[in-house]
Amino acid sequence: MSKPKILVQLDTDEQPSVFDGVVAVDAGVDHLFRHGNVDPVGVRDLVFGAIFTRGLDDLKSSAIFIGGSDVSAGETLLAAVKNTMFGPLRISIMLDSNGANTTASAAVLAAARHVLLPDAEALVLAGTGPVGSRVVRLLAAEGVQVRVGSRTLARAEATCDSVCKRVPRARVRAVETASPNATAAALDGVQFVIAAGTPGVELLAADARLAARALKVAIDLNAVPPLGIGGGEATDKAIEREGVIFYGAIGVGGDKMKIHKAAIRQLFESNDQVLDAEEVYRIGKQLAASS
Amino acid sequence: MSKPKILVQLDTDEQPSVFDGVVAVDAGVDHLFRHGNVDPVGVRDLVFGAIFTRGLDDLKSSAIFIGGSDVSAGETLLAAVKNTMFGPLRISIMLDSNGANTTASAAVLAAARHVLLPDAEALVLAGTGPVGSRVVRLLAAEGVQVRVGSRTLARAEATCDSVCKRVPRARVRAVETASPNATAAALDGVQFVIAAGTPGVELLAADARLAARALKVAIDLNAVPPLGIGGGEATDKAIEREGVIFYGAIGVGGDKMKIHKAAIRQLFESNDQVLDAEEVYRIGKQLAASS
């Protein structure tokens, strides 16, 4: 008989996320150990406590989830956690600070329903942020030509550099999108756009979007009005508007949630997984293929 | 099959209450998410995490409990929680900071076993505090004539004003109870008295109580000696002493606990309940009627 499933929730915010907790319970976790205010220094004892308490055969029934609103703090925590484990004394880990990995995966998979990924060209608005840069990584790994949009060209270029280091043969290009005109130019010729900006900020106005002739799919990950892409709704899920298929943040949310749950379940299948953007995306692809 | 029952315990104290946790478990909660040091600002993300994670049909399996020693802080939190929910995206909420709602309900129901509520006249000692003011509210809503006792008349009057705003046709009257003589006068002619003062403070001496001819029932919610009403015991439960029926804090505690558990269970029957004093009292009345 296998041991009860324990998920150690390491959150960088003061209060550990209720969202991540509910999803874990609904994915079948038996016991949640919820920790807030976790920093890289404090990680050692928490990880030791998880890897030293069960026999090697049972370690797959313990796992770690890293969350919180600050994705960069989560990445630092992930590095610290990985660093603390050694040899066979390890348990599986998932990173999904701010929902970045599950959201980016769901967004790319939404696009893939309507365009043939390696061939279509994409624009990622706010492509330098935690979610946007993950979208860029995932698209680039699929062979897609990606324009990485940012208000500052230098930041877009930094993201391109970083993606090129991770993804061999990445076809990414920095574009400046500080003004409506620049954004319109950046959009010219792309088949799909994914807006990954901060809540309540419009990144692409309705008229600019209408003028983009090649555009087939528009995916907006901002749920708080004003939305990131003018003319859509947060609840849009493959809704056609003037020839363009729309997805809003809530429309993408259902798939995001399914991916999140499937990833949590997968944590307990072996003791050596590290689920970051690419691994979470792969789980999403399997879900899409089997549905 | 319904989802596991998750209760999000939002506590205004540093350490979330063990008392509220045990009662929740004994009421059938599957997973407790316990949060201490919760303030109105931090509430938003916690509530969003609870309302955005399950489908509309399953939201009734998530609920929020607000507790902590500071009733006024709990009330502020309740307002913030209610404010964060919108449309059908809501889950049921119970407030029972310092046990105020369950204690006040159990006290009124204890009295109702021995006097006919709308007809009897009542004195509530320390009627301006968190528990006392709830006792006044509940009695007033039952049509009882209530004398609201306080060491400061102005505070008693403020409570009367506040109760009148909530309860149409409330028959409440402020009485000053700063001295033994004033308390004796306030007690004259009432059929039952409920003492809701701070632990370890006597509000009504044994001789004053003996002199009150009309008095039938004395309920004392202070469990720490010296008790609030002289001559009784904390464990009294419908014990007759010199012609007066006594209840002590522990004597009332059994019913308080049953009401608390029933209220937690009811949280999971729909996703739109707000259980404050009146709703908790109604649950207590149903329990009393069915027992």
Next chain:
Amino acid sequence: MSKPKILVQLDTDEQPSVFDGVVAVDAGVDHLFRHGNVDPVGVRDLVFGAIFTRGLDDLKSSAIFIGGSDVSAGETLLAAVKNTMFGPLRISIMLDSNGANTTASAAVLAAARHVLLPDAEALVLAGTGPVGSRVVRLLAAEGVQVRVGSRTLARAEATCDSVCKRVPRARVRAVETASPNATAAALDGVQFVIAAGTPGVELLAADARLAARALKVAIDLNAVPPLGIGGGEATDKAIEREGVIFYGAIGVGGDKMKIHKAAIRQLFESNDQVLDAEEVYRIGKQLAASS
């Protein structure tokens, strides 16, 4: 039907121990209430919440575990917890800050497999620390002649005094072990040595150990290289090396874990137990006898 088993984990560290949590789950606890940063002042409300929530027959299904890295802080907490309970209103308590009680018990039981306890003479290196002083207490209570080693003779003497107050007829003697020569002298004639020093500090060099003719068993509770006793391995479990039977920290760890789990299970057998070093050791002895 008995109530769900609730273990209230009171930890003196900021983050409650994951180690203690996993062991509790694996020992069959249904609900863990995990509290970090617990201090003696805050203990009262937590304990009241545990003892006032269930009927006398059900109190055995609630229990308290005191942990954290600071054993002395844990002992202070234990005193405060015991002080808060009264009459029949009590629940069982276990202290195992820094694993001191379970580790000391497992170490003594490892020795007892190879030497006849009352007859053999022992040296406890770092015998003044939280684990070492518990080893001394347990050995002394078994009637063993114990040499209590410390770099400072006065500290060793203080430990001897404290043990003599607890254990009538204790045969303990302070020895100074500040230098290799002093340690070699302290080791002369003893049948077994237990090293309970801080991680990464060698207390007994391999050559000194080889020179000790009477020595039969060497037990080292330090898992971090350099180990406490030269020439052994942390994973040693009754491994013979040049005529001496070795145990390392990981080798002792399996039994320590079994004792820890058995102790947690025993907490829920009645509501009045206090499991400190002696009681935990007794549980370990029963396990050893029945295996």
